[in-house]
Amino acid sequence: MRPFVYLSPSSLDECLKVLGELKDKAKIIAGGTDLVVNMRAETVNPEYVVDIERLRELRFIRIDDGNLRIGAATKIAQIEGSELVRQKAFALYQAASQVGAVQTRNLGTIAGNLASAVPSADMAPPLIAMDAELVVMSSGGQRSLKVEDLFAGPKATVLKPDEVITEVVIPGTSLNDRTWFLKLGRRKALTLAIVNVAVRLRMAEAVVREARVALGAVAPVPMRSRSAEEWLVGRPANAENFRIAAEKAAADSKPITDFRAGAEYRRKMVKVLTKRALSACVGEGEMA
Ligand SMILES: Cc1cc2nc3c(=O)[nH]c(=O)nc-3n(C[C@H](O)[C@H](O)[C@H](O)COP(=O)(O)OP(=O)(O)OC[C@H]3O[C@@H](n4cnc5c(N)ncnc54)[C@H](O)[C@@H]3O)c2cc1C
Numbered sequence: 001m002r003p004f005v006y007l008s009p010s011s012l013d014e015c016l017k018v019l020g021e022l023k024d025k026a027k028i029i030a031g032g033t034d035l036v037v038n039m040r041a042e043t044v045n046p047e048y049v050v051d052i053e054r055l056r057e058l059r060f061i062r063i064d065d066g067n068l069r070i071g072a073a074t075k076i077a078q079i080e081g082s083e084l085v086r087q088k089a090f091a092l093y094q095a096a097s098q099v100g101a102v103q104t105r106n107l108g109t110i111a112g113n114l115a116s117a118v119p120s121a122d123m124a125p126p127l128i129a130m131d132a133e134l135v136v137m138s139s140g141g142q143r144s145l146k147v148e149d150l151f152a153g154p155k156a157t158v159l160k161p162d163e164v165i166t167e168v169v170i171p172g173t174s175l176n177d178r179t180w181f182l183k184l185g186r187r188k189a190l191t192l193a194i195v196n197v198a199v200r201l202r203m204a205e206a207v208v209r210e211a212r213v214a215l216g217a218v219a220p221v222p223m224r225s226r227s228a229e230e231w232l233v234g235r236p237a238n239a240e241n242f243r244i245a246a247e248k249a250a251a252d253s254k255p256i257t258d259f260r261a262g263a264e265y266r267r268k269m270v271k272v273l274t275k276r277a278l279s280a281c282v283g284e285g286e287m288a
Contacts, residue, residue, distance in 0.1 A: 001039050008051045012058070012137070015164060018050055020139030024161040026050050030073050031107035033100075034116040058166060061085060066172030072111035072134075072165040076123075080105060089170055091126035091179035091198045098122060098183050111165040114150060117157045117221070118192070124151075124222035125198035125214035126181050130174040135167040144169075151221035177202045177210070180281040182273045186260060193217045194261040197249075197273040201237065201281050208232045213245065213274060218253035218266050225249035228274065237282045246275035 007026075009015040019026055027046035029035050030053070038044040052058060058073035061082045068088050070079065079085050080096040099105050099113070099122050113123040114134070127147040134145045139162065147168070152158050159165070181198045185191035195217050202210035211232035213225040228249040235241045255266035 002042060002045050004039075004046055005048045006051065007048055008054055010054055012055055012164075012166065015050060015052060015055060016137060016139045016162070018048075019162040019164065022048050022050070022162075026161065028052055028115075028164060030109040030112040031075070033104055033108045034112060034118070052164070063088075066175075068170040068172075068175055070110055070168045070170075072167055073109050075106060076108045076110065076113065077102065077105040079110060088175040089126065089130060089179065091129060091181035091200070092123070092170075094181040095122045095126045095183070095196070095198065098181075110168055114147065114168075115157055115159065115165060117151050117153075117155050119154055119219065119221060120193040120196065120217035121222065122181075122183060122193060122196055122216070125196050125216045126179065127168065127170070128214035128222055128224060129179060129198040129200040129212040130170045130177075131212070132168055132170045132174075134165050135169065136163050137166050138163045148222075148224065153220050174200060178281045178283075180277045182277045182280075184269050184273060192260070195255075195266055195269045195273055197270065197277050199274070199277045199281050201232070201278070203237060203282070206236055208235055208237050208241075211245075213249050213278075215249060215253055215270060215274075218255040218270055220254070223252070223254075225252040225274075227252055232278075237278075239279065239284075242275050242278040245278060246271045249274040 026048040029049050029051050058071040060071040076096045076099050086093040113121050132147045150157050177200050179200045183193045183196040198214045200212040211229045213228040216222045228245040231245045250267050250271040253270045255263040257263045
């Protein structure tokens with residue numbers, strides 16, 4: 001690892017000021033579970049590391065104005081343990097409980113998971129499926145950004161070097177919908193996804209009124225399958241429609257072959273996981 005200067009601001013204002021001055025010489029560190037690995041491998045070599053660990057104002061989970069708001073530096077373990085998340089955003093709870101091992105979840109944060117922009121990041125599909133937005137701040141001001149629009153490519157985001165994600169906001173409109181997350185890895189635990197899928201369905205009398213199908217690890221960035229979503233809306237939530245939607249999701253995916261899995265296998269698994277997630281979402285069991 002190359003030498004660097006460690007900074008630990010005591011407030012968000014101070015953090016934004018420091019980042020505004022240092023720009024691309026600095027990298028934010030939250031839990032460090034991605035950044036430290038990359039710094040050890042010398043694939044990321046910041047001159048300054050700005051630690052947001054002391055910024056307690058970035059750690060919370062609450063309902064505000066009907067929306068579920070999660071502070072950017074909230075640990076994945078806190079999300080896993082939150083009754084509010086379990087009740088209001090079940091797929092996010094499911095994803096949080098499957099990130100790495102307990103040690104990783106105790107250190108890793110929700111924004112760190114997103115900002116690392118790994119195509120398999122487990123927090124991304126449920127947040128995309130729930131139309132979540134990010135509050136992003138810099139010394140120049142504040143903007144909001146859909147989670148779906150954060151990713152610019154593998155390990156790349158649209159964030160500027162002086163921007164900090166401060167909050168993840170799940171809109172109230174998604175909170176009463178049914179959601180489900182499934183992850184396939186090479187082992188049953190402690191592994192990055194070969195494919196991960198999150199779905200959200202809004203139903204009225206067994207007919208789908210709104211649908212989201214979000215896929216991870218099968219394209220350069222986490223993605224939505226718009227053709228699966230379009231197929232589902234206005235149709236009865238039944239096994240045949242879920243099968244066709246799953247086929248459309250597989251067709252939309254753009255997987256590559258790497259050391260974890262082949263592209264064709266990944267595409268087949270998109271179909272299997274999407275169908276299972278949709279079935280589970282309406283309470284018919286994952287195997288339906
Ligand atoms: C053994 C092991 C197992 C893992 N298993 C999984 C897994 O199963 N699923 C999975 O999805 N991931 C997994 N990971 C990856 C990692 O743990 C998670 O992505 C974690 O959530 C990263 O969060 P962090 O706080 O540690 O990020 P950090 O390493 O601190 O930061 C990661 C990146 O995000 C940026 N960043 C952090 N916070 C902010 C912010 N608020 N605003 C802007 N940029 C920010 C940093 O500058 C850096 O570029 C694993 C990692 C390890 C080491």
